[in-house]
Amino acid sequence: MDVKNKDLWVFIETKEDGSAKNVGIELLSPGRRLADEQGGALCALVIGEQVQSAIDDANAHGADKIYVIEGSEYKNYTTDAYTNAVVYAIEKFGPTTMLFGATPNGRDLGPHVACRLKTGLTADCTSLGIDEESGNIAWTRPAFGGNLMATILCPDHRPQMGTIRPGVFKKGEETEPHADLIRVDFHVSSSQIRTEILEVIRAAAAEIVDLEGAEIIVSGGRGVGGPDGFKPLEELAHVLGATVGASRAAVDSGWISHSHQVGQTGKTVGPKLYIACGISGAIQHVAGMSGSDCIVAINKDPEANIFSVADYGIVGDLFEVVPKMTEEIRKLRNV
Numbered sequence: 001m002d003v004k005n006k007d008l009w010v011f012i013e014t015k016e017d018g019s020a021k022n023v024g025i026e027l028l029s030p031g032r033r034l035a036d037e038q039g040g041a042l043c044a045l046v047i048g049e050q051v052q053s054a055i056d057d058a059n060a061h062g063a064d065k066i067y068v069i070e071g072s073e074y075k076n077y078t079t080d081a082y083t084n085a086v087v088y089a090i091e092k093f094g095p096t097t098m099l100f101g102a103t104p105n106g107r108d109l110g111p112h113v114a115c116r117l118k119t120g121l122t123a124d125c126t127s128l129g130i131d132e133e134s135g136n137i138a139w140t141r142p143a144f145g146g147n148l149m150a151t152i153l154c155p156d157h158r159p160q161m162g163t164i165r166p167g168v169f170k171k172g173e174e175t176e177p178h179a180d181l182i183r184v185d186f187h188v189s190s191s192q193i194r195t196e197i198l199e200v201i202r203a204a205a206a207e208i209v210d211l212e213g214a215e216i217i218v219s220g221g222r223g224v225g226g227p228d229g230f231k232p233l234e235e236l237a238h239v240l241g242a243t244v245g246a247s248r249a250a251v252d253s254g255w256i257s258h259s260h261q262v263g264q265t266g267k268t269v270g271p272k273l274y275i276a277c278g279i280s281g282a283i284q285h286v287a288g289m290s291g292s293d294c295i296v297a298i299n300k301d302p303e304a305n306i307f308s309v310a311d312y313g314i315v316g317d318l319f320e321v322v323p324k325m326t327e328e329i330r331k332l333r334n335v
């Protein structure tokens with residue numbers, strides 16, 4: 001594809017009500033830095049039905065240009081409608097870089113767009129930078145089962161594209177809105193959409209775990225010893241107003257559902273406070289929570305790797321330490 005400018009685009013995924021999902025707004029933050037280093041504009045691509053809320057959100061978080069494709073066919077995500085719309089916009093305006101959130105929809109959309117444009121796509125990135133030698137985007141992601149981090153370049157094809165995990169970056173501060181609004185008239189007929197959404201079934205409320213939006217997370221690993229080992233963690237989470245997380249080891253053992261999993265194969269999180277209880281600190285888990293503002297680790301093993309990333313470490317039995325923490329916080333909060 002012919003590149004027409006040095007602009008960097010961020011796909012702003014929308015909800016059914018036309019508001020923006022967090023990940024797109026989060027990506028405007030690294031997008032600003034990368035766009036400036038590339039010498040181009042930071043652009044948001046908003047697709048959906050009645051998306052003024054998403055437009056306003058992107059405008060308030062630093063976008064220089066906002067491309068908007070609206071239509072009733074975009075109310076619910078479908079691969080065909082969204083792929084055709086994104087490919088049309090990219091071919092028409094020619095950005096050099098495109099960022100997608102690694103949500104279920106983003107993970108479906110990104111590869112379809114990349115295939116149509118005959119370019120590469122780096123999936124599930126956890127870090128973004130600029131390669132000093134070539135000037136290409138340096139996409140970093142876990143590889144070989146999460147045992148190492150690989151940095152990937154796309155030197156020969158454009159646009160450079162990648163999906164980035166939600167929660168890796170934090171929303172930037174709101175700025176004075178200044179974006180140019182560019183409405184793109186592009187519609188997809190029903191005959192071009194090969195799938196039909198008959199019904200949207202919501203998950204049971206008990207299974208909805210908002211790890212990515214949580215400000216405090218209390219997580220348990222293999223050290224909790226079993227399903228009952230999460231009870232003291234749940235009590236601590238209750239007094240803190242926190243969400244309960246888990247490592248892959250605890251999930252694979254069947255002690256807690258996958259919706260609680262933090263890490264490479266779970267959710268990437270960045271809360272203000274992350275309390276890791278009985279978690280060894282495998283690279284797969286650390287990759288999903290190292291962006292936390294403050295990390296407190298509780299582990300009996302003083303050599304546990306989790307202490308290398310923790311701001312505060314407590315060497316001790318979590319079944320003694322956690323109840324004492326809960327008791328003291330109850331006293332302070334009168335819970």
